[in-house]
Amino acid sequence: MTTPTQPQTPASTPPVPHGVGNPGGTPVVAPTRSKDKDGAASGSLGTFGVKSGLAQMLKGGVIMDVVNAEQARIAEEAGACAVMALERVPADIRATGGVARMSDPSMIKQIVDAVTIPVMAKVRIGHFVEAQILQAIGIDYIDESEVLTPADEEHHINKHAFKIPFVCGARNLGEALRRISEGAAFIRTKGEAGTGNVVEAVRHQRSVMSEIRKASVMSEEELYSYAKEIQAPYHLLKETARLKRLPVVNFAAGGIATPADAALMMQLGCDGVFVGSGIFHSDNPAKRARAIVQSVTHYNNPKILAEISEDLGPAMVGLTIDDNLKGGRLAGRGW
Amino acid sequence: MQQPSSDHVTIGILALQGAFAEHQVMLQKLSLKKRVIIVLVRQQEDLDKCDALIIPGGESTTIALLARLAGLLEPMREFLKTKPVWGTCAGAILLARWVENAKKGGQELLEGVSVAVARNGFGSQVESFEAPLEVDGLREPNRPFPGIFIRAPVVLALRPAPADPPIQIISRVSASLLPAGQTVVSPDEDDTDPRDPRTIVALRQGMHLLTTFHPELTKDDRFHEYFVKECVLPTLGSRSSSPA
Numbered sequence: 001m002t003t004p005t006q007p008q009t010p011a012s013t014p015p016v017p018h019g020v021g022n023p024g025g026t027p028v029v030a031p032t033r034s035k036d037k038d039g040a041a042s043g044s045l046g047t048f049g050v051k052s053g054l055a056q057m058l059k060g061g062v063i064m065d066v067v068n069a070e071q072a073r074i075a076e077e078a079g080a081c082a083v084m085a086l087e088r089v090p091a092d093i094r095a096t097g098g099v100a101r102m103s104d105p106s107m108i109k110q111i112v113d114a115v116t117i118p119v120m121a122k123v124r125i126g127h128f129v130e131a132q133i134l135q136a137i138g139i140d141y142i143d144e145s146e147v148l149t150p151a152d153e154e155h156h157i158n159k160h161a162f163k164i165p166f167v168c169g170a171r172n173l174g175e176a177l178r179r180i181s182e183g184a185a186f187i188r189t190k191g192e193a194g195t196g197n198v199v200e201a202v203r204h205q206r207s208v209m210s211e212i213r214k215a216s217v218m219s220e221e222e223l224y225s226y227a228k229e230i231q232a233p234y235h236l237l238k239e240t241a242r243l244k245r246l247p248v249v250n251f252a253a254g255g256i257a258t259p260a261d262a263a264l265m266m267q268l269g270c271d272g273v274f275v276g277s278g279i280f281h282s283d284n285p286a287k288r289a290r291a292i293v294q295s296v297t298h299y300n301n302p303k304i305l306a307e308i309s310e311d312l313g314p315a316m317v318g319l320t321i322d323d324n325l326k327g328g329r330l331a332g333r334g335w
Numbered sequence: 336m337q338q339p340s341s342d343h344v345t346i347g348i349l350a351l352q353g354a355f356a357e358h359q360v361m362l363q364k365l366s367l368k369k370r371v372i373i374v375l376v377r378q379q380e381d382l383d384k385c386d387a388l389i390i391p392g393g394e395s396t397t398i399a400l401l402a403r404l405a406g407l408l409e410p411m412r413e414f415l416k417t418k419p420v421w422g423t424c425a426g427a428i429l430l431a432r433w434v435e436n437a438k439k440g441g442q443e444l445l446e447g448v449s450v451a452v453a454r455n456g457f458g459s460q461v462e463s464f465e466a467p468l469e470v471d472g473l474r475e476p477n478r479p480f481p482g483i484f485i486r487a488p489v490v491l492a493l494r495p496a497p498a499d500p501p502i503q504i505i506s507r508v509s510a511s512l513l514p515a516g517q518t519v520v521s522p523d524e525d526d527t528d529p530r531d532p533r534t535i536v537a538l539r540q541g542m543h544l545l546t547t548f549h550p551e552l553t554k555d556d557r558f559h560e561y562f563v564k565e566c567v568l569p570t571l572g573s574r575s576s577s578p579a
Contacts, residue, residue, distance in 0.1 A: 043465065043466040045463070047464075049465055049483055049552065050464060050465060050483060050484070053549060054460055054485050054486065057353055057354055057393050057424070057485060059354060059356070059393075060351070060352040060355070060393070061353070061394060073439065076438055077438075077440075078400075079396070079397045079401060080397070081352060081353075082394070112459075114439075115438065116436060116437065116438045116454055116455065117394050117396060117438075118459075118460065118486065135461065138461050140460035140486070141460065164461055165460065290400075293397065293400070294401065297351050297377065297401050297405075298377065301377075
């Protein structure tokens with residue numbers, strides 16, 4: 001099988017999206033790509049700057065999984081900075097099994113109409129036609145997600161070919177940089193979705209951070225060799241080592257169920273948090289959602305964290321992650 | 336922090352949600368005569384230390400909710416009366432007096448600048464764009480400023496009350512960048528029709544600054560320099576006087 005329709009765009013270094021370390025001091029008047037595409041007058045659409053820029057606007061926020069317009073409204077009222085529209089939350093995908101696909105576009109459109117915050121939706125790994133469909137609907141972000149059943153066991157989507165930005169999951173630095181080189185403007189940990197168990201998200205975030213720390217003290221020769229070892233593009237690894245962080249925004253995802261979980265991931269260096277099943281599988285979704293939103297803002301203030309963690313009712317039932325895990329380990333999907 | 340007030344200026348950045356770290360980096364890199372001390376504002380005690388405030392981009396609904404929960408809405412409204420505030424994108428929405436396309440049930444604003452804005456006025460993320468801007472009053476005025484517009488708000492109307500300070504327009508985009516189909520005033524042959532408020536992307540009212548785009552996402556520090564030099568420093572001597 002070939003991937004016919006996607007124009008091949010040469011991989012180029014994404015501009016540093018954080019305003020940090022701008023060695024040249026030259027203004028980024030010209031976007032890195034698509035300068036000539038669809039440019040109305042002097043404007044340029046779908047540049048890497050606006051793709052990673054939206055992720056920067058989501059920082060310090062919580063993105064919540066919702067399955068209908070009513071849940072989307074609850075999430076917006078609770079202070080979500082974006083919602084993820086999907087047919088079944090990961091815990092239900094685990095429970096019911098079968099092939100999990102992109103959601104019905106009409107359901108996504110209802111959610112778009114119900115809220116004013118950005119709306120994201122998931123496509124299967126490698127399924128670039130699902131991505132084309134979501135881009136045509138005009139949502140704000142696509143998650144190429146291991147939570148859905150992969151459509152391609154070798155290739156991820158060429159995300160440079162789209163105007164709409166992508167977020168992708170990663171377990172370690174090599175995986176994160178491979179996704180960025182394919183055009184992802186936003187990275188999240190994979191964690192283990194639908195378990196309410198934060199242990200895998202912690203593992204993934206710790207591994208990304210420790211690999212970045214390692215790379216940041218390496219010589220050029222060592223970086224060349226390390227790039228081969230972790231199968232990452234050298235230029236992205238070098239940029240990461242210089243910045244001492246990923247060159248795009250990095251959220252936590254997969255198993256976050258409480259305000260304390262969210263604050264833990266923030267203290268481990270994440271820029272924000274995705275909460276999937278953790279909200280609408282708990283007893284009091286509105287209150288828990290609001291508490292998690294506050295915990296991401298005040299993640300360094302244990303006194304406030306204590307106040308907002310009070311009386312939230314039972315959290316979702318958590319699952320231990322072992323070989324008997326129903327639905328299996330999702331984090332192993334993606335390559 | 337306890338320096339004599341003459342040699343430094345304290346600028347707060349509202350750090351509830353959004354791109355506050357980017358503003359911090361930009362301010363840190365400014366080279367000015369006065370030392371700039373930066374405070375990330377999450378509670379009222381942080382705000383009380385500040386001579387000026389920047390409200391960053393992010394989600395205006397999220398920032399407003401967190402501000403209310405942190406007890407910051409009223410203190411910020413008071414702050415606006417005597418000290419300069421700059422809002423970028425979501426921050427510009429919060430600074431406005433009226434908003435269209437608010438979330439269902441409405442959303443809270445600080446009402447510091449007499450303008451009406453529409454959220455997501457250009458459309459969804461697919462319509463987000465970059466465009467070079469001509470800006471009045473920046474250092475090196477002939478060099479265009481890189482405007483990054485992300486789900487940006489659109490200015491619908493300027494409605495200063497008689498007692499308000501006048502509104503000064505400092506940058507516009509070309510009318511051809513506006514979303515098609517809905518014209519507020521019919522544009523004349525001039526591309527940047529002075530009568531169509533929707534082309535306005537940066538403006539000042541008194542000491543307050545409002546931009547619908549994101550100078551903090553660029554490598555160009557001229558807007559941050561402008562805010563500190565033109566909006567903040569002139570107010571330092573006359574702390575107790577009214578805005579103007």
